[in-house]
Amino acid sequence: MEFPVHDTLSDESLKKGLDAVVRDGITSQIKMTLTESIFLIAFAVALGASNAVIGLIAAIPPLAQLLQIPSIVLIERTKIRRRICVLFSAVSRLSIMAMVLIPFVTPGIPGILLLLFGVTSHAVFNAVTAAAWNSWMKDLIPQEILGRFFSKRLAVQALVGILTTLGGGILIDQWLRNEPASLAPYSIVFFVGMVAGIIGVYFIYTIPEPRMIIESLNQKFLDTLRRPFQNEDFRKLMMFSAAWSFAVTLAGPFFTVYLLEVLGYDLSIVTGLAVLSQVTSMLFYQWWGRLSDRFSNKSVLRVTTPIYVVGMLLWTFTTVPGIHMLTLPLLILIHVMLGQSAAAVNLAHGNLALKLAPRGESTSYLAGWSVVNSIAAVMAPLAGGIIADSLSDSYLSFRLAWQGLGFSFDFGLIDIRGLDFVFLISFFVGLYAIHRLAIVREAGEADQRTVLDAMLAQAGRGLRTLSTVDGLRHSIVIPLAHALRSSRSQARSTETSESEKEDTSSS
The missing domain is CATH 1.20.1250.20 (MFS general substrate transporter like domains)
Structure with missing residues:
Protein backbone atom coordinates (compact mmCIF):
# COMPACT_ATOMS: atom_id res chain seq x y z
CA MET A 1 0.00 0.00 0.00
CA LEU A 391 -25.57 14.60 45.94
CA SER A 392 -28.15 12.04 44.81
CA ASP A 393 -30.05 12.42 48.12
CA SER A 394 -29.47 16.18 48.51
CA TYR A 395 -31.69 18.97 47.27
CA LEU A 396 -31.93 22.76 47.20
CA SER A 397 -35.40 24.26 46.94
CA PHE A 398 -36.85 27.75 46.59
CA ARG A 399 -40.59 28.07 46.93
CA LEU A 400 -43.19 30.84 46.64
CA ALA A 401 -45.93 30.36 49.23
CA TRP A 402 -48.92 32.42 50.41
CA GLN A 403 -51.65 31.88 52.97
CA GLY A 404 -54.28 34.48 53.88
CA LEU A 405 -57.29 36.48 52.69
CA GLY A 406 -59.18 33.24 52.19
CA PHE A 407 -56.80 31.54 49.80
CA SER A 408 -53.34 29.98 49.74
CA PHE A 409 -50.82 28.60 47.30
CA ASP A 410 -47.45 26.91 47.44
CA PHE A 411 -45.45 26.96 44.22
CA GLY A 412 -41.95 25.53 43.70
CA LEU A 413 -39.74 28.01 41.84
CA ILE A 414 -36.50 26.00 41.85
CA ASP A 415 -35.93 22.44 42.98
CA ILE A 416 -32.39 21.17 42.43
CA ARG A 417 -31.31 17.64 43.26
CA GLY A 418 -28.90 14.97 41.98
CA LEU A 419 -27.94 15.66 38.36
CA ASP A 420 -29.51 19.14 38.58
CA PHE A 421 -26.44 20.23 40.54
CA VAL A 422 -24.24 19.07 37.67
CA PHE A 423 -26.27 21.13 35.16
CA LEU A 424 -26.14 24.20 37.42
CA ILE A 425 -22.36 24.03 37.87
CA SER A 426 -22.00 23.53 34.11
CA PHE A 427 -23.96 26.74 33.57
CA PHE A 428 -21.61 28.81 35.75
CA VAL A 429 -18.48 27.32 34.15
CA GLY A 430 -20.00 28.16 30.76
CA LEU A 431 -20.39 31.79 31.83
CA TYR A 432 -16.70 31.86 32.74
CA ALA A 433 -15.82 30.40 29.33
CA ILE A 434 -17.76 33.20 27.61
CA HIS A 435 -15.68 35.68 29.63
CA ARG A 436 -12.47 33.98 28.38
CA LEU A 437 -13.73 34.13 24.78
CA ALA A 438 -14.01 37.92 24.96
CA ILE A 439 -10.20 38.32 25.14
CA VAL A 440 -9.43 35.96 22.24
CA ARG A 441 -8.24 37.89 19.18
CA GLU A 442 -9.03 36.95 15.58
CA ALA A 443 -8.32 39.02 12.49
CA GLY A 444 -11.47 40.40 10.89
CA GLU A 445 -13.80 39.85 13.82
CA ALA A 446 -17.03 41.86 13.78
CA ASP A 447 -18.87 43.29 16.75
CA GLN A 448 -21.68 41.24 18.25
CA ARG A 449 -24.42 43.63 17.11
CA THR A 450 -23.38 43.38 13.46
CA VAL A 451 -23.51 39.59 13.55
CA LEU A 452 -26.92 39.65 15.26
CA ASP A 453 -28.25 42.01 12.58
CA ALA A 454 -27.02 39.67 9.85
CA MET A 455 -28.53 36.66 11.63
CA LEU A 456 -31.91 38.36 11.90
CA ALA A 457 -31.74 39.50 8.28
CA GLN A 458 -31.17 35.93 7.11
CA ALA A 459 -34.00 34.75 9.36
CA GLY A 460 -36.19 37.41 7.78
CA ARG A 461 -35.43 36.13 4.29
CA GLY A 462 -36.42 32.65 5.48
CA LEU A 463 -39.73 33.91 6.85
CA ARG A 464 -40.48 35.65 3.57
CA THR A 465 -40.36 32.23 1.94
CA LEU A 466 -42.01 30.15 4.65
CA SER A 467 -44.67 32.35 6.24
CA THR A 468 -48.21 32.18 4.92
CA VAL A 469 -49.38 35.05 7.11
CA ASP A 470 -48.71 38.15 5.00
CA GLY A 471 -49.06 40.70 7.80
CA LEU A 472 -46.69 38.78 10.06
CA ARG A 473 -44.21 38.38 7.23
CA HIS A 474 -43.96 42.09 6.46
CA SER A 475 -43.92 43.17 10.09
CA ILE A 476 -40.76 41.11 10.57
CA VAL A 477 -39.01 41.37 7.20
CA ILE A 478 -39.14 45.15 6.77
CA PRO A 479 -37.43 46.03 10.08
CA LEU A 480 -34.85 43.32 9.53
CA ALA A 481 -34.05 44.59 6.06
CA HIS A 482 -33.59 48.06 7.53
CA ALA A 483 -31.25 46.65 10.19
CA LEU A 484 -29.17 44.92 7.54
CA ARG A 485 -28.91 48.08 5.44
CA SER A 486 -27.84 50.00 8.55
CA SER A 487 -25.10 47.49 9.33
CA ARG A 488 -23.88 47.55 5.72
CA SER A 489 -23.84 51.33 5.59
CA GLN A 490 -21.94 51.37 8.88
CA ALA A 491 -19.42 48.92 7.43
CA ARG A 492 -19.03 51.06 4.27
CA SER A 493 -18.47 54.21 6.31
CA THR A 494 -15.85 52.40 8.39
CA GLU A 495 -14.05 51.25 5.24
CA THR A 496 -14.20 54.79 3.83
CA SER A 497 -12.73 56.33 6.97
CA GLU A 498 -9.96 53.73 7.03
CA SER A 499 -9.06 54.40 3.40
CA GLU A 500 -9.00 58.17 4.10
CA LYS A 501 -6.60 57.56 6.98
CA GLU A 502 -4.34 55.50 4.72
CA ASP A 503 -4.36 58.24 2.07
CA THR A 504 -3.50 60.87 4.68
CA SER A 505 -0.65 58.81 6.13
CA SER A 506 0.80 58.07 2.69
CA SER A 507 0.70 61.74 1.69
Missing part, protein backbone atom coordinates in the same frame (compact mmCIF):
# COMPACT_ATOMS: atom_id res chain seq x y z
CA GLU A 2 1.60 3.26 -1.18
CA PHE A 3 1.13 6.72 0.35
CA PRO A 4 2.55 9.35 -2.04
CA VAL A 5 2.71 13.03 -1.08
CA HIS A 6 2.36 15.95 -3.50
CA ASP A 7 4.16 19.27 -3.76
CA THR A 8 1.13 20.78 -5.50
CA LEU A 9 -2.44 19.61 -6.05
CA SER A 10 -4.43 20.26 -9.21
CA ASP A 11 -7.96 21.63 -8.91
CA GLU A 12 -9.36 18.26 -9.96
CA SER A 13 -7.25 16.37 -7.42
CA LEU A 14 -8.26 18.81 -4.67
CA LYS A 15 -11.95 18.43 -5.56
CA LYS A 16 -11.74 14.64 -5.44
CA GLY A 17 -9.90 14.85 -2.14
CA LEU A 18 -12.53 17.12 -0.59
CA ASP A 19 -15.29 14.79 -1.84
CA ALA A 20 -13.47 11.90 -0.13
CA VAL A 21 -13.28 13.93 3.10
CA VAL A 22 -17.07 14.31 2.96
CA ARG A 23 -17.56 10.58 2.28
CA ASP A 24 -15.33 9.71 5.23
CA GLY A 25 -17.42 12.12 7.30
CA ILE A 26 -20.57 10.18 6.37
CA THR A 27 -19.18 6.77 7.34
CA SER A 28 -17.51 8.18 10.45
CA GLN A 29 -20.79 9.76 11.50
CA ILE A 30 -22.58 6.41 11.22
CA LYS A 31 -19.83 4.85 13.33
CA MET A 32 -19.92 7.61 15.95
CA THR A 33 -23.72 7.69 16.16
CA LEU A 34 -24.05 3.94 16.67
CA THR A 35 -21.05 3.30 18.92
CA GLU A 36 -20.92 6.51 20.96
CA SER A 37 -23.38 9.06 22.39
CA ILE A 38 -26.87 7.90 23.39
CA PHE A 39 -26.56 4.23 22.37
CA LEU A 40 -23.30 3.75 24.26
CA ILE A 41 -24.69 5.44 27.38
CA ALA A 42 -27.98 3.52 27.14
CA PHE A 43 -26.01 0.27 26.83
CA ALA A 44 -23.94 1.14 29.91
CA VAL A 45 -27.13 1.91 31.86
CA ALA A 46 -28.58 -1.44 30.76
CA LEU A 47 -25.43 -3.15 32.07
CA GLY A 48 -26.00 -1.49 35.46
CA ALA A 49 -23.30 1.20 35.29
CA SER A 50 -23.35 3.93 37.97
CA ASN A 51 -23.03 7.67 37.30
CA ALA A 52 -19.34 7.42 38.19
CA VAL A 53 -18.84 4.71 35.55
CA ILE A 54 -20.79 6.79 33.01
CA GLY A 55 -18.44 9.67 33.79
CA LEU A 56 -15.44 7.38 33.31
CA ILE A 57 -16.74 6.19 29.93
CA ALA A 58 -17.14 9.82 28.87
CA ALA A 59 -13.65 10.67 30.18
CA ILE A 60 -11.74 7.91 28.38
CA PRO A 61 -11.80 9.41 24.83
CA PRO A 62 -10.47 12.84 25.88
CA LEU A 63 -7.94 11.17 28.18
CA ALA A 64 -6.65 9.19 25.19
CA GLN A 65 -6.23 12.47 23.30
CA LEU A 66 -3.18 13.13 25.48
CA LEU A 67 -1.44 10.67 23.18
CA GLN A 68 -1.41 13.46 20.62
CA ILE A 69 1.70 14.75 22.43
CA PRO A 70 3.99 11.83 21.53
CA SER A 71 2.16 11.57 18.19
CA ILE A 72 3.80 14.85 17.18
CA VAL A 73 7.18 13.10 17.05
CA LEU A 74 5.77 10.24 14.97
CA ILE A 75 4.10 12.62 12.52
CA GLU A 76 7.06 14.97 12.10
CA ARG A 77 9.49 12.09 11.62
CA THR A 78 7.45 10.11 9.08
CA LYS A 79 5.89 13.19 7.40
CA ILE A 80 3.25 10.91 5.86
CA ARG A 81 0.06 11.69 7.70
CA ARG A 82 -2.17 9.64 5.41
CA ARG A 83 -0.35 6.41 6.35
CA ILE A 84 -0.79 7.16 10.06
CA CYS A 85 -4.49 7.94 9.63
CA VAL A 86 -5.21 4.80 7.61
CA LEU A 87 -3.35 2.36 9.87
CA PHE A 88 -4.39 3.74 13.23
CA SER A 89 -8.01 4.41 12.27
CA ALA A 90 -8.33 0.83 10.98
CA VAL A 91 -7.14 -0.61 14.31
CA SER A 92 -9.32 1.87 16.23
CA ARG A 93 -12.47 0.87 14.40
CA LEU A 94 -11.79 -2.87 14.57
CA SER A 95 -11.51 -2.59 18.37
CA ILE A 96 -15.27 -1.93 18.51
CA MET A 97 -15.63 -5.71 18.20
CA ALA A 98 -14.99 -5.97 21.95
CA MET A 99 -18.24 -4.05 22.54
CA VAL A 100 -20.10 -6.17 19.98
CA LEU A 101 -19.28 -9.40 21.87
CA ILE A 102 -20.40 -8.28 25.35
CA PRO A 103 -24.05 -9.48 25.19
CA PHE A 104 -22.91 -12.94 24.02
CA VAL A 105 -19.85 -13.39 26.22
CA THR A 106 -20.00 -11.68 29.58
CA PRO A 107 -22.81 -9.32 30.69
CA GLY A 108 -22.97 -7.72 34.15
CA ILE A 109 -19.85 -6.39 35.91
CA PRO A 110 -17.41 -8.25 33.60
CA GLY A 111 -19.37 -6.78 30.70
CA ILE A 112 -18.80 -3.26 32.05
CA LEU A 113 -15.06 -3.99 32.27
CA LEU A 114 -15.02 -5.29 28.68
CA LEU A 115 -16.96 -2.20 27.62
CA LEU A 116 -14.33 0.01 29.23
CA PHE A 117 -11.63 -1.98 27.40
CA GLY A 118 -13.38 -1.53 24.04
CA VAL A 119 -13.93 2.19 24.58
CA THR A 120 -10.30 2.63 25.67
CA SER A 121 -8.82 0.72 22.71
CA HIS A 122 -10.95 2.64 20.25
CA ALA A 123 -10.03 5.98 21.82
CA VAL A 124 -6.28 5.33 22.08
CA PHE A 125 -5.73 4.55 18.41
CA ASN A 126 -8.20 7.25 17.35
CA ALA A 127 -6.17 9.87 19.25
CA VAL A 128 -3.07 9.26 17.11
CA THR A 129 -5.27 9.47 14.02
CA ALA A 130 -6.70 12.82 15.17
CA ALA A 131 -3.27 14.46 15.51
CA ALA A 132 -2.31 13.51 11.96
CA TRP A 133 -5.77 14.32 10.56
CA ASN A 134 -5.88 17.87 11.97
CA SER A 135 -2.49 18.75 10.49
CA TRP A 136 -3.39 17.13 7.17
CA MET A 137 -6.68 19.03 6.84
CA LYS A 138 -4.91 22.29 7.74
CA ASP A 139 -2.65 21.89 4.68
CA LEU A 140 -5.28 20.40 2.35
CA ILE A 141 -8.27 22.73 2.63
CA PRO A 142 -7.86 26.32 1.33
CA GLN A 143 -8.45 28.78 4.16
CA GLU A 144 -10.86 30.94 2.14
CA ILE A 145 -13.39 28.07 1.91
CA LEU A 146 -12.76 26.58 5.34
CA GLY A 147 -16.05 27.69 6.89
CA ARG A 148 -18.21 26.79 3.90
CA PHE A 149 -16.56 23.39 3.39
CA PHE A 150 -16.80 22.23 6.98
CA SER A 151 -20.34 23.60 7.30
CA LYS A 152 -21.30 21.47 4.27
CA ARG A 153 -19.52 18.42 5.70
CA LEU A 154 -21.12 18.88 9.11
CA ALA A 155 -24.57 19.41 7.56
CA VAL A 156 -24.24 16.15 5.61
CA GLN A 157 -23.02 14.40 8.76
CA ALA A 158 -25.97 15.82 10.70
CA LEU A 159 -28.44 14.40 8.15
CA VAL A 160 -26.71 11.01 8.28
CA GLY A 161 -26.69 11.18 12.08
CA ILE A 162 -30.45 11.85 12.10
CA LEU A 163 -31.25 8.86 9.91
CA THR A 164 -28.81 6.63 11.79
CA THR A 165 -30.18 7.67 15.18
CA LEU A 166 -33.74 6.97 14.02
CA GLY A 167 -32.79 3.59 12.58
CA GLY A 168 -30.81 2.51 15.64
CA GLY A 169 -33.45 3.82 18.03
CA ILE A 170 -36.31 2.04 16.23
CA LEU A 171 -34.37 -1.24 16.10
CA ILE A 172 -33.51 -1.21 19.80
CA ASP A 173 -36.93 0.05 20.93
CA GLN A 174 -38.87 -2.54 18.92
CA TRP A 175 -36.55 -5.34 20.04
CA LEU A 176 -36.85 -4.38 23.71
CA ARG A 177 -40.65 -4.32 23.49
CA ASN A 178 -40.54 -8.08 22.87
CA GLU A 179 -37.44 -8.86 24.96
CA PRO A 180 -37.07 -6.11 27.60
CA ALA A 181 -33.90 -7.53 29.17
CA SER A 182 -32.08 -8.31 25.91
CA LEU A 183 -28.72 -6.71 25.08
CA ALA A 184 -28.55 -8.20 21.57
CA PRO A 185 -29.89 -5.11 19.71
CA TYR A 186 -27.02 -3.04 21.08
CA SER A 187 -24.59 -5.62 19.68
CA ILE A 188 -26.17 -5.33 16.23
CA VAL A 189 -26.01 -1.54 16.35
CA PHE A 190 -22.33 -1.60 17.39
CA PHE A 191 -21.48 -4.06 14.61
CA VAL A 192 -23.08 -1.90 11.92
CA GLY A 193 -21.15 1.10 13.27
CA MET A 194 -17.88 -0.83 13.12
CA VAL A 195 -18.47 -1.89 9.49
CA ALA A 196 -19.28 1.71 8.49
CA GLY A 197 -16.07 2.88 10.17
CA ILE A 198 -13.97 0.34 8.27
CA ILE A 199 -15.49 1.50 4.98
CA GLY A 200 -14.45 5.01 5.97
CA VAL A 201 -10.81 3.90 6.16
CA TYR A 202 -10.90 3.34 2.39
CA PHE A 203 -12.13 6.89 1.81
CA ILE A 204 -9.31 8.22 4.00
CA TYR A 205 -6.84 6.32 1.82
CA THR A 206 -8.14 8.07 -1.32
CA ILE A 207 -7.58 11.62 0.02
CA PRO A 208 -4.41 13.20 -1.47
CA GLU A 209 -1.81 14.57 0.92
CA PRO A 210 0.17 17.80 0.31
CA ARG A 211 3.82 17.64 1.30
CA MET A 212 4.17 18.42 4.98
CA ILE A 213 5.95 21.67 5.85
CA ILE A 214 7.98 21.67 9.07
CA GLU A 215 9.64 24.93 9.99
CA SER A 216 11.10 23.71 13.27
CA LEU A 217 12.72 20.43 12.31
CA ASN A 218 15.77 20.91 14.53
CA GLN A 219 13.90 22.03 17.64
CA LYS A 220 13.76 19.77 20.67
CA PHE A 221 10.55 17.93 21.50
CA LEU A 222 9.87 20.00 24.63
CA ASP A 223 10.39 23.20 22.64
CA THR A 224 7.84 21.92 20.15
CA LEU A 225 5.34 21.40 22.96
CA ARG A 226 5.94 24.87 24.39
CA ARG A 227 5.29 26.74 21.15
CA PRO A 228 1.47 26.89 21.38
CA PHE A 229 1.67 28.12 25.00
CA GLN A 230 4.20 30.82 24.12
CA ASN A 231 1.94 32.29 21.44
CA GLU A 232 -0.25 34.82 23.27
CA ASP A 233 -3.22 34.69 20.89
CA PHE A 234 -3.26 30.90 20.76
CA ARG A 235 -2.82 30.65 24.53
CA LYS A 236 -5.94 32.77 25.04
CA LEU A 237 -7.83 30.47 22.69
CA MET A 238 -6.69 27.43 24.70
CA MET A 239 -7.89 29.05 27.93
CA PHE A 240 -11.35 29.54 26.43
CA SER A 241 -11.32 26.03 24.94
CA ALA A 242 -10.45 24.43 28.28
CA ALA A 243 -13.23 26.25 30.14
CA TRP A 244 -15.77 25.57 27.40
CA SER A 245 -14.82 21.90 27.12
CA PHE A 246 -15.18 21.51 30.89
CA ALA A 247 -18.62 23.14 30.89
CA VAL A 248 -19.97 21.04 28.02
CA THR A 249 -18.55 17.67 29.09
CA LEU A 250 -19.51 18.18 32.74
CA ALA A 251 -23.19 17.98 31.84
CA GLY A 252 -23.37 16.48 28.33
CA PRO A 253 -22.73 12.80 29.14
CA PHE A 254 -25.57 12.81 31.67
CA PHE A 255 -28.35 14.17 29.46
CA THR A 256 -29.22 10.63 28.32
CA VAL A 257 -28.97 9.28 31.89
CA TYR A 258 -31.31 12.04 33.09
CA LEU A 259 -33.91 11.28 30.45
CA LEU A 260 -33.82 7.51 31.04
CA GLU A 261 -33.34 7.32 34.79
CA VAL A 262 -34.78 10.54 36.28
CA LEU A 263 -37.60 11.30 33.85
CA GLY A 264 -38.23 7.64 33.03
CA TYR A 265 -38.64 8.14 29.27
CA ASP A 266 -38.37 5.27 26.78
CA LEU A 267 -35.42 5.12 24.42
CA SER A 268 -37.76 6.11 21.57
CA ILE A 269 -38.39 9.52 23.19
CA VAL A 270 -34.68 9.93 23.96
CA THR A 271 -33.72 9.23 20.34
CA GLY A 272 -36.54 11.49 19.14
CA LEU A 273 -35.14 14.41 21.15
CA ALA A 274 -31.65 13.62 19.86
CA VAL A 275 -32.96 13.66 16.30
CA LEU A 276 -34.65 17.01 16.94
CA SER A 277 -31.33 18.43 18.07
CA GLN A 278 -29.55 16.98 15.04
CA VAL A 279 -32.18 18.33 12.63
CA THR A 280 -31.75 21.78 14.15
CA SER A 281 -27.97 21.52 13.80
CA MET A 282 -28.29 20.42 10.17
CA LEU A 283 -30.53 23.37 9.31
CA PHE A 284 -28.08 25.85 10.84
CA TYR A 285 -24.67 24.48 9.74
CA GLN A 286 -24.45 26.22 6.36
CA TRP A 287 -26.00 29.36 7.84
CA TRP A 288 -23.26 29.57 10.46
CA GLY A 289 -20.63 28.67 7.86
CA ARG A 290 -21.58 31.67 5.72
CA LEU A 291 -21.58 33.97 8.74
CA SER A 292 -18.17 32.74 9.96
CA ASP A 293 -16.66 33.33 6.50
CA ARG A 294 -18.33 36.73 6.22
CA PHE A 295 -17.40 37.98 9.69
CA SER A 296 -15.21 35.72 11.85
CA ASN A 297 -15.35 32.55 13.90
CA LYS A 298 -15.11 34.44 17.18
CA SER A 299 -18.02 36.70 16.21
CA VAL A 300 -20.23 33.66 15.68
CA LEU A 301 -19.08 32.13 18.97
CA ARG A 302 -19.88 35.29 20.92
CA VAL A 303 -23.48 35.12 19.69
CA THR A 304 -24.10 31.39 20.12
CA THR A 305 -22.23 30.31 23.27
CA PRO A 306 -24.70 32.19 25.55
CA ILE A 307 -27.59 30.29 23.92
CA TYR A 308 -25.92 26.97 24.68
CA VAL A 309 -25.20 27.97 28.28
CA VAL A 310 -28.81 29.00 28.90
CA GLY A 311 -29.95 25.71 27.39
CA MET A 312 -27.86 23.82 29.96
CA LEU A 313 -29.42 25.84 32.79
CA LEU A 314 -32.95 25.03 31.60
CA TRP A 315 -32.39 21.33 32.34
CA THR A 316 -32.80 22.16 36.05
CA PHE A 317 -36.35 23.40 35.40
CA THR A 318 -37.61 20.19 33.77
CA THR A 319 -38.55 18.83 37.23
CA VAL A 320 -39.84 21.47 39.68
CA PRO A 321 -40.00 19.42 41.87
CA GLY A 322 -41.24 16.54 39.69
CA ILE A 323 -42.32 15.93 36.11
CA HIS A 324 -44.93 18.53 35.12
CA MET A 325 -47.03 19.41 32.08
CA LEU A 326 -44.28 21.62 30.65
CA THR A 327 -41.48 19.07 31.03
CA LEU A 328 -41.63 17.70 27.49
CA PRO A 329 -42.20 21.10 25.80
CA LEU A 330 -39.25 22.46 27.79
CA LEU A 331 -37.08 19.53 26.69
CA ILE A 332 -38.04 20.24 23.09
CA LEU A 333 -37.02 23.89 23.53
CA ILE A 334 -33.73 22.84 25.17
CA HIS A 335 -32.82 20.48 22.33
CA VAL A 336 -33.60 23.13 19.72
CA MET A 337 -31.43 25.67 21.55
CA LEU A 338 -28.56 23.24 22.06
CA GLY A 339 -28.82 21.95 18.49
CA GLN A 340 -28.62 25.30 16.73
CA SER A 341 -25.92 26.71 19.03
CA ALA A 342 -23.88 23.48 18.97
CA ALA A 343 -23.83 23.72 15.16
CA ALA A 344 -22.14 27.11 15.41
CA VAL A 345 -19.78 26.19 18.25
CA ASN A 346 -18.62 22.94 16.65
CA LEU A 347 -17.94 24.70 13.36
CA ALA A 348 -16.47 28.00 14.53
CA HIS A 349 -14.45 26.64 17.47
CA GLY A 350 -12.51 24.16 15.34
CA ASN A 351 -12.08 26.62 12.47
CA LEU A 352 -10.76 29.26 14.89
CA ALA A 353 -8.04 26.86 16.06
CA LEU A 354 -7.14 26.00 12.45
CA LYS A 355 -6.98 29.69 11.57
CA LEU A 356 -4.79 30.74 14.53
CA ALA A 357 -2.35 27.81 14.14
CA PRO A 358 0.67 29.06 12.11
CA ARG A 359 1.34 27.23 8.86
CA GLY A 360 4.26 24.86 9.23
CA GLU A 361 3.63 24.49 12.96
CA SER A 362 0.03 23.34 12.84
CA THR A 363 0.80 19.83 14.12
CA SER A 364 2.19 21.01 17.46
CA TYR A 365 -0.32 23.87 17.83
CA LEU A 366 -3.39 21.76 17.09
CA ALA A 367 -2.08 18.89 19.19
CA GLY A 368 -1.53 21.29 22.09
CA TRP A 369 -5.03 22.68 21.65
CA SER A 370 -6.49 19.16 21.61
CA VAL A 371 -4.53 18.18 24.70
CA VAL A 372 -5.82 21.19 26.65
CA ASN A 373 -9.37 20.34 25.58
CA SER A 374 -8.79 16.73 26.52
CA ILE A 375 -7.54 17.45 30.03
CA ALA A 376 -10.66 19.51 30.72
CA ALA A 377 -12.89 16.89 29.11
CA VAL A 378 -11.33 14.15 31.25
CA MET A 379 -11.81 16.00 34.53
CA ALA A 380 -15.35 17.23 33.82
CA PRO A 381 -17.35 13.97 33.39
CA LEU A 382 -15.44 12.31 36.23
CA ALA A 383 -16.34 15.26 38.46
CA GLY A 384 -19.91 15.21 37.15
CA GLY A 385 -20.34 11.52 38.00
CA ILE A 386 -18.93 11.98 41.50
CA ILE A 387 -21.09 15.06 42.13
CA ALA A 388 -24.23 13.31 40.88
CA ASP A 389 -23.66 10.22 43.05
CA SER A 390 -22.59 12.24 46.10
